Structures are given as C-alpha cells and as structure tokens.
Amino acid sequence: MSAKPTMHMFSSSESIAIEQHSATPSVSRTSTGTATVEGRLTSPVARVPESTAQAGGITIKGHTIRTFAYTTDAAVIRNTNADAILAVYPFTGEPVITQALLIVAQQPLFVGVGGGTTTGTRVVELAMVAEMQGAAGVVINSPAPAETIEAAMNSVDIPVIATVTADDEVTEEKILAGAAIINVAAGANTTAVVTNIRAHHPEIPILASCGSTEDNIFNTLQAGADALTWTPPSAQQLQSQMMARYRGEMAE
Template sequence: MSEHSTSISRTTPHASMFSPSEGVAMERHTTLPSVTRTMPGNATVEGRLTSPVARVPESTTRCGGITVKGHTLKTFAYTTDAAVIRNTNANAILAVYPFTGEPIITQALLTVAQQPLFVGVGGGTTTGNRVIELAMVAEMQGAAGVVINAPAPAATVEAAMSAIDIPVIATVTTDDEVTEEKILAGAAIINVAAGRNTAAVVASIRAHHPETPILASGGASDESIIATIEAGADALTWTPPSAQQLQSQMMARYRGE
C-alpha cells in the first residue's frame, strides 16, 4: 500500500500542474520590491506587484495641499470603485455617489481605503435631518470628513458642522450668495465643481476669501490642473479611470491589439 502511494506521488506532476504554457499571456513581476532614490531624503519603495495605472498626474504635486489632522492632502481621488481606491496613490478619497447615502456603503469603502476617506452624505436628493444623521454615523465609522452636495442650503452645512468634529466639505458650482453663506456657515473646505469654469470660480472665491481651504476639480489635462492650482486651489480632485476601463486596456494588450 505504501509503495503504491509513493509511486503515485513520484509520477503526479504537482509542480507543473499550474504552470502556464508559453503561449499564455502572463503578468511578469520581479521577485523583490523596487527601491530607488531620486534625491537625498526621497526614497521610493514599490512592491513587486505594484500597479502604476491609478497614479495621480505629476502636475498635481504643485499644489500646496490641505492639512487635516496633521496629514497634508494634495490629491483626492473622486471614485467609489473599491479596486481603484485600493490601488491609487492619491492622498485621500472623495467618495460621492448618486444614490441615497447608506452607512453600509461607507463601511465597505473604509474597509479598502488606505487613505483618509471623505464620504458624501447627501444634500441633493437626500436632505434635512437624514444628512446630519448620515454625517454623524460616518464620523463614528471612521470617515475623515463628509461632503455635502451643492443644492444643500447653508443651514445644512451649519447644522453638520455643529453635529460632528470632522471636516465638512461644501460643494459649490459658482461663486454666488449661496456660496458666501456656506463659507460664513463654517464649511471647513469649499469644493469647487464647476466644470470648465472651475478655475474662474476658484479665482473668484480666493479673491475675497484668501484664508478658505479650496478643493477643486483639476480636469483631465495638465493644462487644466495647472490653471486650477494657479487660480488658488489648495488641493485637487482627480477622477481616475474605472476598473472596467483598465481591464479593457489590459485585455487589449493580452490580445496583442
């Protein structure tokens, strides 16, 4: 019996059972982490499975950043994609989504995020006391801050600021009386999301509120990123490609396209 067992163990190709054939496209990785130093005091360590596909543009490093609880945040990845959140090198995550806010979604995102997570709590479709309740729960769950959508009145921003001790980010689309009221209501950070007019709106707010922390969308090009920084933005939101887009690009490479 023992001889039969020994014979099987010697002839069964365990080691090669899961070996890819030469014709199968495989991701190749080094066996050790990559360590580089570009200047004194600036060393870089990359894991052997590290992926560079969700990295923020280099031009975003020009902004000064917003310091929240001792952490200087220059880039906020605008996404709720768990896989992207886990792999991006943005300093923080801005998780705002077009559905009614739910604590279970916040908890799921906190599970994968390696950076401070700023989560949307409504202000558009979701209004009133529910916004404040969601903000309080987000703080208890461990969110670094909450984001209130542009349609919310200044009273909602003020109520949230009174209820929680983490920063309240108030989103605005233009520099008008409502934006002024939100700043005076105590919004910790103003998030400018004005599309192609973002740089102009940032410059307008900065002109009469030089002390207000401003987060703004950087756009899709280095030119728009630099313009937004020069207009006065302290930090930038950046929309990374989705996991589906990245997967499509990877499959195209596998097919040799």
C-alpha cells in the same frame, strides 16, 4: 516509480500578467532622496499625475492632503496613490456603503452624505454616523442650503466639505455658515470660480476638480486651489485596456 511534478496552481506568468513589473520587489531612491519601495505586482495605472505635487495642500489633523481621488470603485481605491478619497455617489447615502469603502481605503476617506437626493435631517444624521464609522470628513452636495452646512458643522468634529458650482450668494452663505472646505465642481468654469472665491476669501481651504491635463492642473493651482480632485480611470476601463493587450490589439 518516478515522482510526480509539482504543480503550482496560482503561480504568476510574466507573459500573461502584464501588470507585473518584476520577479522581486523594487527598491530605489529618487534624486531628492526619497526612498521608494514597489511590490512586484504593483500597478501604476491608478496614480495621480506627478504635477499635482505642486499643490500646497490642506492639512487635516496633521496630514497634508494634496490630491483627492474622486471614485467609489473599491478596486481603484485600493490601488490609487492619491492622498485621500472623495467618495460621492448619485444615490441616497447609506452607512453600509461608507463601511465597505473604509475597509478597502488605505488613505483618509471623505464620504458624501447627501444634499441633493438626500436632504434635511438625514444629511446631518449620516454625517454623524460617518464620523463614528471612521470617515475623515463628509461632503455635502451643492443643492444643500447653508442651514444644512451649519447643522452638520455643529454635529460632527470632522471637516464638512461644501460643494459649490458658482461664486454666488449661496456659496457665500455656505462659507459664512462654517464650511471647513469649499469643493468647487463647476466644470469648465472651475478655474474662474476658484479665482473669484479666493479673491473674497484668502483664508478658506479650496478643493477643486482639475481634469487630467498638465495645463488644467497648473491653471487650477494658479487660480488658488489648495488641493485637487482627480478622477482616476474606472476598473472597467483598465480591464478593457488589459484585455486588449492580452488579445494583441495594443502595442507593447
């Protein structure tokens, strides 16, 4: 009786798995001497632009962070090479969400604890729970008053990031209240707001959204941002692109 052929139910197919780079892990060294190791299934699609490496960075507990990936997508969080994760979402903060993101994150997680939908004492309580769970820092949304920033700073030992949308009296109050980091999210006015805050407060760490183009990244850094918030593509966008390639709708 002839032997039955061996079946490998989960063997990879190079013709189908377009995200697969090679049959073996890749090891290389850059011109600056940095050794690089890539897994054979490593995907580069959720990686920060190389120009973000020009950022001076914000050092938190000995770790210098230049890029924050602004996402709550677990699959993207698991695969991005950003230095940290900025997980802010438009719902009231829940510790179970923080715990889920901490499980998949391979880098420090800075989680939103409210300030808009969620206000008052609950913001401080969520910040305390996030610290106990292992979050690297907490983010308080722009509508929160300076009193909330101060209360959170007095309650946790991890950095409190205060989000602002303008260089105004409210922002000044949040800085004076002790915010560890100012997160500028002013849309098209971000560069101008960063410039103004930096002029008044040369010492304050500033995190700012930078868009995705080289010009925006350069301008945001020139304005005085220490670190950058980068929004990666969503898993749905990446899946759509992959399916289009599977169907032969995109050029190889």
